[in-house]
Amino acid sequence: xxxxxxxxxxxxxxxxxxxxxxxxxxxxxxxxxxxxxxxxxxxxxxxxxxxxxxxxxxxxxxxxxxxxxxxxxxxxxxxxxxxxxxxxx
Numbered sequence: 001x002x003x004x005x006x007x008x009x010x011x012x013x014x015x016x017x018x019x020x021x022x023x024x025x026x027x028x029x030x031x032x033x034x035x036x037x038x039x040x041x042x043x044x045x046x047x048x049x050x051x052x053x054x055x056x057x058x059x060x061x062x063x064x065x066x067x068x069x070x071x072x073x074x075x076x077x078x079x080x081x082x083x084x085x086x087x088x089x
Contacts, residue, residue, distance in 0.1 A: 001078060002049045007086045009034065009042050018042070018086055032084060037063070038077055052078045 006021050016039035018032035034042060037059065044058050055074035059065060065073075081087035 001051065001082070001087050001089055003042075003045070003047065004086055004088055009039060016042075032086065037073070041074075041077065 007018050008021055009016055010019050011017075016034040016036075018034065040062060041055050041058055045054065052071070052074045055078060056067070056070045059070040059073060060067065063070075078087065082089060
């Protein structure tokens with residue numbers, strides 16, 4: 001997977017959100033708010049290609065959670081990011 005070009009994480013008040021860089025891409029019906037774990041993963045993968053295993057390992061390293069929980073959370077997050085169009089397979 002890889003982030004779709006043109007989307008950046010920004011801080012808005014105390015929230016982390018994903019916004020398009022270009023005004024022509026803005027659809028405020030689909031503003032993407034990230035919790036702290038998702039924001040951490042978004043920053044951690046940078047512009048590199050990644051897999052659900054990459055996300056899983058980052059979760060385990062950062063939060064010390066067990067493998068099964070990390071795998072489920074990583075898969076769910078990756079699926080959401082793909083579905084909303086900010087990550088491509």
